[in-house]
Amino acid sequence: MLRIEDTDEDRNRPEWTQGIIDALAWIGISADDPHFEGPYLQSDYTQQHIAAALQLVDTGNAYYCDMTAADIEARNKAEGSQGYAGWSRDRDLGPGPGRVVRFRVPEGTTIVRDQVRGDVEFDNALIEDFVLLRGNGSPVFLLANVIDDVHMGITHVLRAEEHLSNTPKQQMLWDALGSPPPVWGHLPLLVNEQRKKISKRRDKVALEQYRAEGFLADAMVNYLMTLGWTPKGEEIQPWAQIEGDFRLSDVHLSPAFFDLKKLSAFNGDYIRMLSPTEFLEACRPWLLAPDAGYPIDSFDETVFLAMAPHIQPRCVTLADAPGVIDFLFLAEPVVDREAWTKVFAASEAVAVLRETKAAYESVSDWNAEALKSALESIGAAHDLKLGKAQAPIRVAVSGRTVGPPLFEALEVLGRDETLRRLRNAEAALN
RNA sequence: GCCCCCAUCGUCUAGUGGCCUAGGACACCACCCUUUCAAGGUGGCGGCACGGGUUCGAAUCCCGUUGGGGGUGCCA
Numbered sequence: 252m253l254r255i256e257d258t259d260e261d262r263n264r265p266e267w268t269q270g271i272i273d274a275l276a277w278i279g280i281s282a283d284d285p286h287f288e289g290p291y292l293q294s295d296y297t298q299q300h301i302a303a304a305l306q307l308v309d310t311g312n313a314y315y316c317d318m319t320a321a322d323i324e325a326r327n328k329a330e331g332s333q334g335y336a337g338w339s340r341d342r343d344l345g346p347g348p349g350r351v352v353r354f355r356v357p358e359g360t361t362i363v364r365d366q367v368r369g370d371v372e373f374d375n376a377l378i379e380d381f382v383l384l385r386g387n388g389s390p391v392f393l394l395a396n397v398i399d400d401v402h403m404g405i406t407h408v409l410r411a412e413e414h415l416s417n418t419p420k421q422q423m424l425w426d427a428l429g430s431p432p433p434v435w436g437h438l439p440l441l442v443n444e445q446r447k448k449i450s451k452r453r454d455k456v457a458l459e460q461y462r463a464e465g466f467l468a469d470a471m472v473n474y475l476m477t478l479g480w481t482p483k484g485e486e487i488q489p490w491a492q493i494e495g496d497f498r499l500s501d502v503h504l505s506p507a508f509f510d511l512k513k514l515s516a517f518n519g520d521y522i523r524m525l526s527p528t529e530f531l532e533a534c535r536p537w538l539l540a541p542d543a544g545y546p547i548d549s550f551d552e553t554v555f556l557a558m559a560p561h562i563q564p565r566c567v568t569l570a571d572a573p574g575v576i577d578f579l580f581l582a583e584p585v586v587d588r589e590a591w592t593k594v595f596a597a598s599e600a601v602a603v604l605r606e607t608k609a610a611y612e613s614v615s616d617w618n619a620e621a622l623k624s625a626l627e628s629i630g631a632a633h634d635l636k637l638g639k640a641q642a643p644i645r646v647a648v649s650g651r652t653v654g655p656p657l658f659e660a661l662e663v664l665g666r667d668e669t670l671r672r673l674r675n676a677e678a679a680l681n
Numbered sequence: 682g683c684c685c686c687c688a689u690c691g692u693c694u695a696g697u698g699g700c701c702u703a704g705g706a707c708a709c710c711a712c713c714c715u716u717u718c719a720a721g722g723u724g725g726c727g728g729c730a731c732g733g734g735u736u737c738g739a740a741u742c743c744c745g746u747u748g749g750g751g752g753u754g755c756c757a
Contacts, residue, residue, distance in 0.1 A: 320755075333682075334753085351755055368686075377684055378753090385755040392757050416685055416752035439687085446749060474693095477706090481694060486706055503694085505687055506750065513693065513707045523720075564720035575719095623716075641716050653718040 274458035278468050279490075296399055300390035303398045303428065304352050304383040312427040313383055315344040316353050335379045352384035354424065361419035366436040367502045373419040381420055393417060397424045400433060409436040409499075412506075413448060436499050439479045440506040449509060465537060465568030466514065470521035474514045478507040487520050515567045522566050527559035534572040543573040545580035554579055554663045561655040575655055579664055584650035584672065591646055599633040600643040601680055606632075607644055608673040617666045619658035626658075647676035 272282050307313035316339035318326075327333050340355060356378050363371045383394045390398075400408065415437045425432040440448045449456050461471055469490070476493050477486055480503065483496050525533060531552065538555065539547050555562075555576065562575045578584045594600055603626075610625045623637075630640025645657050648669060654660070661669050 349755095371685070373684075382755050387755080389755085391755075396757095411751095412686065413751055419685095437686085440750075442750080444692095448751075477693065479693095486693085507694090508692060510692055510707070516707055519720085561719090565718070626716085637716050639716095645717060651717090655718080657716060 270457075270459055274462070277458060277462050278472050296395065296402075297390060299402060300395045300398045301384065301388065303401075304390060304394060307354065307383065307424075307427055308352060310427070311355070313352050313354050314340060314342075315346060315350045316342075316380075317344060317347065317350045319349070319386075337380045340380070349386040351382045351386050353380040354383050354420070354427070356380050356420075356423065361422055363415070363418045363422060363435055365415070365418075366434055366499045368415075368437055368504060371415065371418075375419070375423075378419060393420060394424065397421050397428075401425065401428060401430050405433050407434045407436065409438060411448075412437045412440050436502070439503050441478060441509050442506045444508065446506070446508070448506075454509075461514075465570035466518050467521045467533065467569070470518040471514070473521070474517040478509065479503045487517065519564075519567050522569070523563050525563065527556050530559050530563055530572075531555055534569045537570050537573055540573070544577035544585075545573070546582075549580045549582070551580065557663050558655060558659065561659055565655065576660075578649040578651070578654070579660065583675075584648065586646075586650040587652070590650075590652040594642045594646045594652060595680060597639070597642070599635060601677075603629055603633060603635070603640055604643045604647060604673065604677060604680075608670060608677065611666065611670060611673070614666075617662065619656075619662045622658045622661050643676075644673070648672045 276282065304313060308315070318335075318339060323335055326338065335353075337353075337355070339353070344350060356375050359375050361373045361375055361378075363373070365371055381393070382391055384390055399405075418435060418437070422432045422435075443449050443454050447453075451457075455461075458471070462468070472490060473487060473493070476482065476497075480497065480501060482488050482493055522530065522533075531538075534555075537543065538550055541547070543550070558576055558579070562572055565575050566572055606629045607626055610629060611622065614621050614625055626640055626644065627637055630637055633640070641657050642652060644661075645654065646652060648657075648661065648664065664672075
């Protein structure tokens with residue numbers, strides 16, 4: 252049973268809950284999965300939590316206490332102590348307004364048997380009688396967490412290391428409730444560049460955000476798996492392989508830094524592995540976005556598909572795709588003035604442009620190979636290598652000095668449009 | 682303060698006493714390829730936190746120190 256639990260103060264906001272469901276669906280965990288309990292809303296369970304606390308009072312494992320934070324502070328000051336030393340343990344207080352229910356921490360030691368980190372021993376004397384029910388009667392997270400686990404028959408609790416210190420408290424609760432504790436596994440924390448655990452406030456942690464930026468779910472999942480666990484063999488490997496090889500006991504003990512650069516490298520690899528059709532489908536939201544860089548209705552799937560193998564190696568994220576081929580869908584290329592000036596400052600550039608236009612007007616087969624050899628001979632006549640000779644044409648047609656392979660792009664652009672742009676460029680130069 | 686966890690290149694890591702002159706990946710640099718930019722190929726840079734033990738032998742075991750992190754709420 253997988254229970255997604257985030258007890259953030261925003262948890263009862265429906266749109267937030269939906270956000271979690273969407274994000275999980277993205278990485279392959281469906282809300283329809285029988286093992287998925289869905290985002291947990293504490294309010295639905297509160298009565299059970301309170302009942303459990305009361306039961307603990309009945310069995311002598313918990314007691315009422317009327318001391319406020321100020322009372323505790325005053326007493327500590329007077330006695331030179333700190334924390335709460337079980338002062339109300341034997342006062343036999345009953346329920347009353349403002350009274351909390353505290354757990355009676357037993358003597359001895361608590362050993363947490365952790366599948367990742369081994370046995371961790373805690374001295375119960377160092378754990379104070381913690382609150383179960385607040386003065387207003389509401390249950391605290393720790394209690395709610397345990398009670399839900401008990402009721403749901405949870406057998407394995409896998410969570411971040413930040414919870415390890417509170418695990419003895421939870422285990423004592425399981426014991427007091429007469430239920431065998433679950434198998435624990437505390438996973439290493441994910442940290443930011445400051446080596447602090449990543450938090451919603453400071454860091455980018457929402458899966459939805461990475462999806463929105465054009466990361467592939469497979470890349471995300473694969474990368475995440477390499478933090479805290481090492482795949483056998485290559486780092487990049489399919490989920491089925493990872494799933495089969497994964498052992499909880501192989502999980503690392505040290506925190507790992509979430510490196511966007513490495514995620515990007517994974518993403519680029521995954522993008523290159525896509526077939527043209529898969530790539531098109533994955534990119535579609537960005538290709539048809541209002542800010543794609545060209546009028547949406549001029550987008551042409553056939554052109555994109557033909558260019559896909561040349562676009563893929565130039566993308567780190569799916570969001571990069573429109574920018575690579577936008578000039579093919581624009582009525583007029585957006586000219587980078589600096590590039591234009593620089594390229595046409597070269598002595599033979601204008602002549603190459605003029606001659607190429609002429610040659611392209613009469614080229615018999617409009618295909619990349621023919622276009623290339625035509626320009627190659629023109630370049631040779633001017634003692635220019637292809638790398639130099641193609642520059643004026645590229646700038647004239649795409650407006651930029653960089654981009655996908657030129658002749659393949661001209662092939663899909665077509666003779667008429669290519670010549671039109673070459674003529675425009677020529678005119679602009681005069 | 683007290684408790685708990687952790688410690689190999691900048692980062693993610695391999696490594697469980699000899700195979701380690703410490704291997705890989707990302708990043709970075711160089712070169713190659715090349716129709717620009719990418720991608721790809723080759724090479725380079727770069728690390729066992731420190732101090733004591735144990736041992737014929739230690740990145741690996743033990744102790745300590747230092748450093749980092751987490752917890753310690755009538756937060757979740």
